Amino acid sequence: MGTDASSGVRSRPGSSLAKSSIPVAPFIASVKNLQDIIGEIEARLDEKDEVRELAIKSSRALARLCSATIHALHKSEDSDTPLREAREEAMKLRSVLEEHPDLYHSGFVENALQELCEAAVVHAIAHGRSLPSPSDLGATDASYLLGLGDAVGELRRFALEELRRGNVKAAAEDLKTMEDIFDALVRFDYPSGFVAVKRKQDVARSLIEKTRGEIVVATRGKALEDKLDRLERGS
Numbered sequence: 611m612g613t614d615a616s617s618g619v620r621s622r623p624g625s626s627l628a629k630s631s632i633p634v635a636p637f638i639a640s641v642k643n644l645q646d647i648i649g650e651i652e653a654r655l656d657e658k659d660e661v662r663e664l665a666i667k668s669s670r671a672l673a674r675l676c677s678a679t680i681h682a683l684h685k686s687e688d689s690d691t692p693l694r695e696a697r698e699e700a701m702k703l704r705s706v707l708e709e710h711p712d713l714y715h716s717g718f719v720e721n722a723l724q725e726l727c728e729a730a731v732v733h734a735i736a737h738g739r740s741l742p743s744p745s746d747l748g749a750t751d752a753s754y755l756l757g758l759g760d761a762v763g764e765l766r767r768f769a770l771e772e773l774r775r776g777n778v779k780a781a782a783e784d785l786k787t788m789e790d791i792f793d794a795l796v797r798f799d800y801p802s803g804f805v806a807v808k809r810k811q812d813v814a815r816s817l818i819e820k821t822r823g824e825i826v827v828a829t830r831g832k833a834l835e836d837k838l839d840r841l842e843r844g845s
Contacts, residue, residue, distance in 0.1 A: 665703060668706065668722075669721070673725050676729040759791075
């Protein structure tokens with residue numbers, strides 16, 4: 611129990627009168643640097659936002675260059691130039707995000723790096739060269755595996771084009787490469803939250819089965835044509 615000096619009334623510790631006697635000054639002193647703290651946070655977030663915008667633009671440019679590389683490969687045009695520019699863009703992107711690793715592992719950057727890995731892998735296969743590694747491309751392991759899975763779809767396009775030209779042997783070679791990539795991918799049995807490669811495995815398996823069936827049909831058709839040609843020449 612306390613006594614109010616002005617009224618002589620004794621106050622209880624839990625009463626409003628007792629609470630009103632708590633000094634206010636310490637609370638004012640404890641938050642006087644709040645604006646300084648908020649200002650520092652705001653400056654850091656403003657910088658990160660600017661870097662993020664640059665990374666988004668760079669990722670889009672990277673995706674366009676990778677698409678141009680794939681297109682040039684299918685058209686038998688110059689694919690070296692857009693791929694070289696794509697790798698340069700990837701290095702620039704990595705440099706911009708050097709102090710922001712959280713952004714480097716964000717979705718839009720990972721997607722762009724995945725497209726780079728796909729384009730670089732397909733380009734190497736098409737030119738009979740050794741495959742680049744993730745470190746060669748400045749890519750993460752996850753983006754490399756996902757890009758490798760996407761390369762199976764592009765190889766199927768090559769195989770179908772060879773079948774259209776009547777080159778069954780070349781199509782069969784493309785199929786063999788697809789199977790080699792699939793065999794490599796199925797070694798990775800991790801949770802999707804760690805490496806989301808399961809869907810790529812399923813898609814690759816389906817594409818391989820379809821391509822194999824089409825090559826079998828084409829092979830039989832080619833054998834029949836050859837047999838008819840021999841019969842015509844013999845007659």
